[in-house]
Amino acid sequence: MAHPAEVEVLNKALSGIGVDEKSIISILGKSHHEHQRSIRKGCSKFFFEDERQFERWDDTAIKNLKLEFKRFKDAVVYSLMHPWERDARLLKKALKKGPQQYYVIVEIACTRSSDQLLGARKAYHSLYDRSIEEDLAAHVKASERKLLVALVSAYRYEGPKVKEDTAKSEAKALLNAIKNADKRKPIEDEEVITILTTRSKPHLREVYEQYKKISGNTITQDLEAEMFLRETIECLCTPHTYFTKVLDKALREDAHEDDKRALTRLVATQEAGNFKGITDKFGQRIEERVKGAYKDVLLGVLARGEINGKA
């Protein structure tokens, strides 16, 4: 007969993010018929008694397990990939999945350096025989099109030089656009798009500061209703906050599959600067929620990110 503790271990091993391979193996190793039967009876999360009197797997549970097992393979494949290929594949995937995933496009376009983004565009040519901008422009129908195409096409100046006067007037222009949101959606405003998609990141951070002064709120607060614009600014001006949010969402009990996927995306990204202090913040929750080989990869990458950040 299976020990109730073993049932508990198995339950735990198959819940959460990733799977605890070692625990599973240790239980399966000692399994014989009666043993397995009592496990099935005990794990009501995964099995239920069919009307023909046998304990069968719940189909949804199998589907979910497939996703959980897949996580390690994805982490491995992505980690070994050239960063350009990674980003190109992520962009393609997000585009294919549709509007629910367009935020990934914003994330990649805004958090990579100018040369990394160029590299992703080159890799996209190699992988798909098309340019990312032509695919985006052809498939994104709604008001986000202008913003998304311009974001992936940007080659921002990377120097520290910032013009305070320009930043002030652009902060004003953004405030105006937000105030007139009922007359015209900010995401379709030419000025807004131009500012967000052509200016350098240091310049935009200055615009962010200037905006606070004239509005009292941060621009992200005022853009509460505009998801893509808000995310664009967050990724460009406060990427650390953005990634913290992503990790937090992914590690919640009620996290969606899309949110959990973000973890693998972060594993693939390894943006050293953006991971500063993240292990401190999330180390504990990762230990609790994430399991097995996948957890080891995640923690390893975060540690390396910290080291690279300090280097």
Next chain:
Amino acid sequence: MATLKVPTHVPAPSEDAEQLRKAFEGWGTNEQMIIDILAHRNAAQRNLIRKTYGQTYGEDFLTSLDKELSSDFERAVLLFTLDPAERDAYLANEATKRFPSSNWVIMEIACTRSSHELFNVRKAYHARYKKSLEEDVAHHATGDYRKLLVPLVSAFRYEGDEVNMTLAKSEAKILHDKISHKHYSDEEVIRIVTTRSKAQLNATLNHYNTAFGNAINKDLKADPKDEFLKLLRATIKCLTVPEKYFEKVLRQAINRLGTDEWALTRVVTTRAEVDMVRIKEEYQKRNSVTLEKAVAGDTSGDYERMLLALIGCGDV
């Protein structure tokens, strides 16, 4: 093909630099010496000379040039000495500071360079002007012009030969629909023209011609006074048959009362190492006179000699 003629045995960069320095010394300047050297070296060689000159004499060659020369000849030498990416960045930056007619220069650079070259221009622009090309273009252009030019300079078109014929057919139809309703700056028109690869565009426009009876540029001539339409037609020409576009620019530059030296200098210095041979062929076909003759007839002095050397006249 290039018209630039480089001698089989090229002197060492230090020798060239020394000769150039000598050309500046004394009364006046030995312009012929400058032409003899610079108009007969390729881009890599010119870069080396410029570097060597700078290291040997502690001054950028272009600064010496500016001190000693003036006007059209200087501009031609300046432009030709610059590394191609830097040159395009210089021209683009100049265009963003001038009147709207300079939109053409920006379009020309964006459409007649390869994806790789255009990206090098953007990089050079960062280095030289501490800004991105697209922010300056966005700042300088307004309305429909901005809608067209910003995506044009930001494009990183696929450069392969892969063409999707179904797509070509459907996009030819979209273009035809929009054009017949006079929606020339419609988002779909802009999208197709600014994102599709040159090969794909060619296929689309060929299909347009077959399916609708007219070449697209013929249909775009509906309103002869519309400046935006003119730019759009030129954009399409640059993307598909650049040598024909350049022939027209040269023809108009030379035939004008007086000569549009800036356009003439720009085309000659930017195409001498690229496709000047084909442009000369087009010119002769269209005007029944060689480009050399036309240039000689309309320009003079050192400026004329520099241009002629670049378009392949005379001995090496």
